[in-house]
Amino acid sequence: MADSGTGNRRGNMGISRRRMLNGGTALGAYFLLPHAARAQHQGHDHSAMGLDPGPIVQAAAASMDQPLLEPEVRRSVDGVLNTTLSCRYAYKDIGGQRLYLRSYEGTSHGPTLRMKPGETLKIRLSNDFPPNRDVLPQNMALPHQFNNTNFHFHGAHCSPSGIADNVMRSMAPGKKYDIEIALPKDHTSGTYWYHPHHHGGADVQIASGMAGAIIVEGDFAGVPEITNAKERVMMMSQVVFDAFGMIENFSTLFPETATRFLAINGQRRPTITMRPGEVQRWRLVGSQYQDDFFLELEKHNLNVIAFDGIPLRSMQELKTLLFAPGQRADILIQAGAPGTYEFRALPYDQGHPSPVGPLARLVVSGDPLPMKLPAALPKPPFEDVKDSEITGRRTVTFSATSPEADAAGHWQEFSFLVDGKSFNPNRIDQRVKLGAVEEWTIVNTHVHDDHVFHIHTNPFQVTQVNGQRQPDLLWRDSVIVPRKGGSVVFRSRFLDYTGIYMLHCHMMNHEEMGMMQTVEVYKD
């Protein structure tokens, strides 16, 4: 990335980039001070110069334990969800930090879109970011031009072409773009999401909170234990920022220990209230940019009814849930005895330590509200893929090279590859004939990291992990592939859509550095 031009863009602080660099250490330390201490510090400096310290003390107001807020909801009308989406910089107050980040609509996460199978999503996207100031890199697989964007409907079974779910589109700053995505009538109902997918800047944009939920309505009809439960949309995130409260350089996201703290819907440790016995449906969206969360809710089961927007055949009553970037989990929580319980990420070894810390607090209080968990779930939407259906098999290998010292290296010392190659949008890597039903083996030869395989357009049914038969035969669109030669075997039907789309690692640092391939489904 060329740094030459970025000084002006950061010039809102009234000093040149050179001076910022010279004073970087001091300023960095300043920004790491707790708010109250910073306010006091600023007060001293400024009063000495006879300046009003301004309203910064105000920002020291409680930054945790506020009620959980959910993104604004936009719904379809007469079969169409017609909306606009502005991509722009915004100040965001997260966990007591005033950050200046890229956003949808100026909010911490984008609006929640609610629609039904058979309906059409029409978006006029306005790229209101400033112009890119960096030239294209020699190696296009590397991060660049963070102000270009596009739109991806993660998990949707829809056309990847034209102005539909086409992640090959490039939406440059200063212009408006139309997106039109038609869902088929038999689309699964559940929790989906949207985020930018422009290669070069998607990682920076997602890490900044550019993501929103898409709820395809209508699942579990006839199961009142679920449809009567209050719903909550939870956009999970790892909050990262530099000493200036921004993300303007890829080094801010890498190495993978860069996370400052965890958040839900742009709030650090918010409070969720429930009455004893009450059942709520939490729609967890794995919009964290990079790492797995190993989730636990103190003294409560996580009762999973759907993964990746696809209803399960039976509820899974879990004590902990390993939740990778890109994935979704719909869970029923039944509140226990009055008290306060931590919803948190526990330590986990994904090759490097997964981020840990509080996500939210569940406060159970008030009169009991007797509700029940469902005794059984309805028939799931997809038939199992049978041996007799399989028309072909292939293997896809994730690998990476890293410096000797591994995680201590600069990001440019690593490479992240699929089948030994870095991403090239002008090359077709997997060609699949329309109508094929295939069994794929995804291998991860990287010794240091688990990776997260994700493919667009068609979900898949996982049959084996590390050679072990999976009795629950889950349908997913994103799955963890264990390190050190680990593997996942799945089956998928390529029935409805031709066109070019992507498979990639959903740890966005890896995707951005080249761990992505093109898939072309063609008609004979």
Ligand SMILES: [Cu+2]
């Ligand atoms: Cu990866």
